[in-house]
Amino acid sequence: MDEERAQAAPADYDTNPERFRVGSECPRKYGKGDVHESVAERIVREGLQPVLDVGCGEGRLCRLLQDQGIQVVGLDNSATMLSAVPGSRVLGDASSLPFRTGWFGAVAALYVLYHLSEPEKALSESCRVLRAGGLFVAAAPSRHNDPELAEVMPTRPSTFDAEDAPDLVARFFANVEVEAWDAPMIHLPDVEAVAEYLFGRGMDAGECQEAARRLGAPLTVTKRGCLVWGYKSGQQPHFQPPQA
């Protein structure tokens, strides 16, 4: 059977911001799997600033860092998302960062690179704006995330799945470390909660109730994904577009 071609995940942040909010709230409400606190903790521990949060959404990481007195800039290409971000925020594109070379001590790109058709461009730009020795971190869901939902919501390979993320990051950064997870992390107690979770994962609102009834409840969902960390070495790698 042919492997399905990897595609950039569609972005609905300006058209359906409620979907993002529900999707972000579900791990906190029904279990665990939120990476923001551990990412903020490591950046604070390593004393790296200023921080650039690429694809910052509504600024969850920005807030956690600001609370610890760390200077942070949130960048996003959705004006709707950005309007909720506290402090420094910039409307911009991850593939063409409007910042000086070597300016940041850390760059985070959490659950954003799978929206890009060429994540290499954003990785190259993240590397450029970091100073030598600076820390980069990306979060990526697995191609086999949420397997319990597959019957009603099959996953498609994206351009930055957990399966490919470490190799992609290693093309631009040194000392790459991977923190992977594969565990039953979300516990949905009833059909309403299953429907809410499906909506947060991107299912059309009108289809969620019926799909939730098919899946049944209670339902435990397995989360699979990874954080990939790397450091900028002294030399700047250059992004080479693939040859046609």
Ligand SMILES: C[S@@+](CC[C@H](N)C(=O)[O-])C[C@H]1O[C@@H](n2cnc3c(N)ncnc32)[C@H](O)[C@@H]1O
């Ligand atoms: C799944 S959300 C993640 C938000 C945040 N990083 C978090 O972990 O909560 C993805 C975010 O990336 C933003 N985004 C998508 N494509 C982008 C691009 N090309 N440049 C900058 N931001 C982008 C979206 O607007 C959205 O806010």
